[in-house]
Amino acid sequence: MSHVAANAKYAVWNGRHLIAGEWRGAAAGTFEDRNPARPAELLGVYPRATAAEVDAAVVAARKAFAPWRRTSRIRRGDLFDNLARLIQRDLDELAAVMARENGKLLNEARAEIVEGLHMVQYVFGTARQPIGEVVASEIEAKDLYVRRKPRGVVAVITPWNFPFAVPLWMLGPSLLEGNTVVFKPSEETPEIGERLVRLFVEAGFPTGTVNLVHGIGEEAGDALARHEDVDVVCFTGSYDVGSHIRRLAAESGRKTCACEMGSKSAVIVCEDANLDLAVQATVLSAFKTTGQRCVSAGRAIVHEKVFDRFAATLVERARGLRFADPFDANAFAGPLVNQAGLDKVLYYNALAGEERATVLLDGGRIAGDDRASGYFASPFIYRQEHRPGVRTIREEVFGPHLAVIPFRDDEHAVEIHNDTPYGLSMAVITEDYRRWRYYRDECEYGMGYVNLPCIGAEVHLPFGGVKRSGNGQPSAAGLVESVTHRTAFTVNHAREIAMAQGMSAQVK
């Protein structure tokens, strides 16, 4: 098979932190990186950062901050142009590293590297954009400026499911705006994280501007999120960890945080929908990337008049999907990321039965061939009524697990849609322009789509959600507001002082 050849050339990666420009091995323990399609295959061994190493990385970032923020913004931008060229040079290799490490199909891994590249190109372009505004004053001789300034040291803590694009959504705007960073990639995908940092170094980013610490979330991640000299924490990951980071930021009394978290996204299929398009959009939303996108649909909310026809076609299409090695050219999606991810899916599949669901496609662990040792699962689809207390239609599963929920009318569909703690992504399938406008305005979400899957992002849009999905500080193009603060700056061009609001400036 092609993946054997694709994998054969790689040696086990010997991971390193990058602290103050120095590549450092383990001071204490290490952790292993394994291939989720064949867990016996060891991909790399990484140092497990201690609080002291995290501190050294923050100290290095602080030291680099003043010279970096004083560097011309255009010059900072030029380094992103260098970085873009390096990513283009290494595109195929980076995609292969990601596919092996997190189980994403090679084609999808490539698309994610391209998304990261787009972020770098976007950041390069914005270097020459205004950094503020000039506004009028009540006083003729005064000029008022609003200028964005960098906040300082930014901690970047990221998940495994988008291990290249998500870090770049954060590292790109943070660095361009003049901040310095300490980056902690997920312990599930350390190699692609380290490869990215090596490219930053090669592109010429000065010592200390980008620091890398590998490690376990509860150790290195926690130490970084709590560090007193971190100004901003940019986090993407689960709600539980995100809410912990929000608490730490609030307790610090000075730190800000931008948190993108989980979801229970949905595709809403209206009675007038093009059903072929609806099924295709649902399959992509629910099962692409093995349901492991933050925006993956855990719910299809379907009008009762078209429910049976839609469900029958959906099940037929889902049954034919191939979940296999990421390098298998015929695969639709790969494995789950690890044993915990697989166990979670199997738990929720069983829970659906306990919650009196009608199972339409009884997927589960794939056994009986060479996939049996990997974390492979096939689609599980069930009909569930919208009732209070049903957990499977409200909680994030993060795998190929889909509830199909019938609705009576548009108001009912919106009620179902909004009845989860999350609000990240929503697609509505309809031919009626009045109808999609209603869903656009009434549903709670951060990203909305019409006649499309509820997945897919472009870097020049903000990427974020509401409720437990995000704290209103979106990533990608939206991140600039989180990593800068707006200063008001007033200059008097007269020889005497005049105050606004008619206040007297006389000193008697």
Ligand code: NAD
């Ligand atoms: P996770 O929350 O387990 O881990 C995310 C990162 O946080 C990792 O780097 C981890 O090491 C670190 N971490 C863990 N515990 C920590 C702690 N106590 N203190 C500080 N850092 C800690 O999430 P995951 O399993 O890597 O990713 C999947 C989750 O991410 C899903 O819930 C998914 O919806 C979400 N996600 C959201 C978005 C979005 O934009 N909303 C995008 C991608 C993924």
